[in-house]
Amino acid sequence: MTAPANTTLMFGRPFAVLRLFGERVTQRVDLRGLTVTLVLLLLALAISIYALASGEFQVPVGDVIGALFGQATPRVHMVVVEWRLPRASLALLLGAALGVSGAIFQSLTRNPLGSPDIIGFNAGSYTGALVVITLLNGSFYAIAGGALLGGLLTAILVYVLSWRNGVQGFRLIVVGIGVSAMLTSLNTWLMLRADLKVAMLASIWGSGSLNGLGLDRLLQASIVLVLVTPFVLMLARPMRQLELGDDAARAHGIDVERTRLGLMLVGVALTAIATGIAGPIAFVALAAPQIARRLAGSAGVALMPAAAMGALLLAASDVLAQRAFAPSQLPVGIVTVCLGGLYFAWLLMREARRQP
């Protein structure tokens, strides 16, 4: 990394230029965005270490770090690495996935409210999963597939229904509420029809919980995220240009339709893996990109700060869900709904004060 190469192109923001392989790969890095991302990641990491250390069996922080590097007693190793690590890492990974997918959808719809949870993805994926759980009695992959399909169809339906010479934020929300209300009725009906045991299972999944997730789920999430991440990195720059409008992006040499399709697929895949594993978790995808944007002071939603913020939000919410009422455990989805609703109210008041 070198210092700012050309001070005349500063645009009022300090940046650094990353040059690799003798200038064959160069990347301009926004210093404030980078700092914010790093600080958020450090915070998220600190919270995760707290999550690993605390609980019914307290482990000193030194032992936790020792256990992570394979130097601890078998007992500590079992508690920290086998019991708590999958959950803590899943909170980080799925939070980041939700943050990025929210950023992608908000950028695509050019609307701060265009995140997957608002456009009905959550209620729809729950319906899809319920159909698979109660009617087809499917496996984990079938449930995840059903959730994905249900979420996608609902998101498309909401988007189409709110289309009227373009999509306006308020209409999107209200139509999203309407469709979600209908699906919620449908979900209740499916639950009432089902066997009590099946209904219990479905209900736990439906509130969005990281409880009792093991190494196998962590592995599945990691594989999907490793596969998707290169595409996210590849599409990050075209996404920025797409925000300028289709014509401007086309003039910059972007294949608009293909980029948009790619971004949609990546966004859906990221939401789907989070929803498939943990159930519908509301508001992380909505709030993370916007908070990150304000912290980083960037013009549009930025992917890396959004990912870090998502990880921090979900990790913190999960710690709260686990420890706030210990030994009782809450599904993390409830915590994110409460935090997200407060954030939303605050956002409303702030925007209202700003208006002339």
Next chain:
Amino acid sequence: MTSLAEVQGDDRARPSGLAESNGKRFALLIFATLALVLVCLASIAVGSRNIPLSTVFEALFSYADSDDHAIIMTLRMPRTLLGLTVGAALGLSGALIQALTRNPLADPGILGVNAGATFAVSLGVGFFGIATIQSYIWFAFVGALGATVLVYAIGSVGRGAATPVRLTLSGIAIGAVLTGISSAFAILDPATFDRMRFWAAGSLVTPGLDNLTVSLPFMLAGAVLALLVARPLNAIALGDDLAASLGTNILRTRAVVVVAVTLLAGSATAAAGPITFVGLMIPHVARWIVGPDQRWIILFTLVLAPILLLCADIVGRVIMPPGELQVGIVTAFVGAPVLIILARRGKASGL
């Protein structure tokens, strides 16, 4: 009321509903009342055990101690009466909120009033161990009032009045938080909340007449207040400034409406659980029939809302034998498309 348009002698400017003259409106009101009576009879007759109408009349007018008569008097009658009052209360509170906020999307459910009542009742069940409707209802009032004031306060932050959009959004935000906390209570204390499970889905099934007798006085008080503020609300529909210059006390009208909404939505929620979308749909139907005069809207809402709620209840009884679907679930399924249509309409945000 002599509307502004009449004063100016401009008939085109006067928006009117299907029924243009007061005579037609009266006729339609009587027709609607007859329909309501029929729906009530159907609600008594239809169920997992269908009872012929003749038996229904016998049970009502010459009670003999047979099985059918017992079913009617101990189960179906209380249920129908509760549907009647709760439906009217929900419809009225919706009409009042829509008129006050001049927001066609307003509904006690959407603006978070029901969520507030539910939250307060969960609080009462969880921390104070309340278990009867007599104590539910006070918590429901406090919750409904708190949520209404909070949503209105957040919606009106900043310069300028609360816009319909901001009110709706703040209602959604507050509703989400309160619902989240209520479900957290339910998960933390499953044994206690098992009793609340059916209440929370919105149901008219209650043993005996307790829910009705406790909530009825409050609903009546709310309905009287609603009729009293109908005229000032007509003036407020012209805009705050114009209403003030016509001699309306805006602050007092607002306060009365908020109290009426709290009484109506709070007691309805306490008696039957949170039921959404009735308050959204019916005032629109009423406005479509009678035009913008609040006095007629309120009268028609009083009759039409119970029709909807009782029909939804009957559908819920027969759709999934031998089980039943709670009425709140049916109204949500019917009402949500109405919300979507309203949101899609061009001038959805002004009344």
